[in-house]
Amino acid sequence: MNIAFIGLGQMGQAIAHNLLKGDHTLTVFNRSRDKAESLLQAGASWADTPAEAVAEADVVFTMVSDDAALRNITLGDFGFLTALPEGGIHVSCSTISPETARELAEQHRQKNTEYVACPVFGKPEAAQAAKLWICTSGSQSAKDRVGPLLELIGQETYDFGDDVGAANVVKLAGNFMIGCAIEAMAEAFTLGEKNGVDRKAMWELFSNTLFASPVYKNYGKMIAEEAYQPVGASPALIRKDIRLVLDTAQQSMVPMPFGMVVFQQLTATVAKGIDNIDWAGFAGEVSENAGVGKR
Structure with a gap:
């Protein structure tokens, strides 16, 4: 062809x-x-x-x-x-x-x-x-x-x-789910760290047992180590995607409060001018708000 x-x-x-x-x-x-x-x-x-x-x-x-x-x-x-x-x-x-x-x-x-x-x-x-x-x-x-x-x-x-719009709905839904997983891991690992538990040890447990999936293994490693390289997609790019999620949800009359959480975390990261990290780096907002950030 x-x-x-x-x-x-x-x-x-x-x-x-x-x-x-x-x-x-x-x-x-x-x-x-x-x-x-x-x-x-x-x-x-x-x-x-x-x-x-x-x-x-x-x-x-x-x-x-x-x-x-x-x-x-x-x-x-x-x-x-x-x-x-x-x-x-x-x-x-x-x-x-x-x-x-x-x-x-x-x-x-x-x-x-x-x-x-x-x-x-x-x-x-x-x-x-x-x-x-x-x-x-x-x-x-x-x-x-x-x-x-x-x-x-x-x-x-x-x-x-x-x-033709269906595959794009699925793509937006998938990015939303990844964003929620990143936020969930960030909160969980930070909770552990604040209570004396090693972040990486938590990731090793969860990514090999209850949440043995590519998202928890790959993004989870970044979040556990607070090392957001290499850049697969930037925070600004995926913020655009989550905005599309929320727009589609509004048009469809679907409440998506978790989507707004992810969008606000990405917005904070982009507003700070942090653009040289993978989008999973918005997890740093959770760590920093808890006083332990290393982003």
Whole structure:
């Protein structure tokens, strides 16, 4: 297939490299060309605009920071929607609102192209290893066509039906649940520390018994050691995601008080200008409020 890829942050670069391993042609675009250098050396081609990137594409993948960025590269002055060949498929991996996904799907329908929501779970190292957990929604025919490409980038795909907004609801719900787990661990480990119990000892117990899962093992280690590197996603980026959670909850009439707690903790971290740590670093708000912070 001829594939275009737009948005080459840590996640985008890793996913694009794995697509190249499938012996497909790949054309890439990013606001800054330097992030494309490793892909160009691996055989990808460069495009000067999103529209140029998709001119001969069967499929275009996008992985950008937010709804506004996705709308811009799709519908803006140099956006790719009008340039994507008829029958082409847009695979959107970004964490966006379900409303934006539905809006873009309708725009694609009017142009005789298709849209598949494809948000993913996993840190950049999981993306590099093609071990992402993938959520999809959209038309079955489009999902069937891109299925072999998704096998190149993830370990398993979970489908959520025809409504393109559904996969984005699942992605937002997942990020909300991770945020709640981070807050819960921060509070629990800080409670232990204030009472003379080693934080790391608590993490070792819980992550190997009651809460033996990737979130408690990986994020829990960061929180136990209060060492928030490497940066998988920044506090500001995930604050945006939790804002989308709360917006969707409000529109759906779903009370989500824990969501507000996570949002306020991320807001405090971002307001302090702390941007060189993984988003799990908002756990430091709990430690600092208890007088034991080491962030």
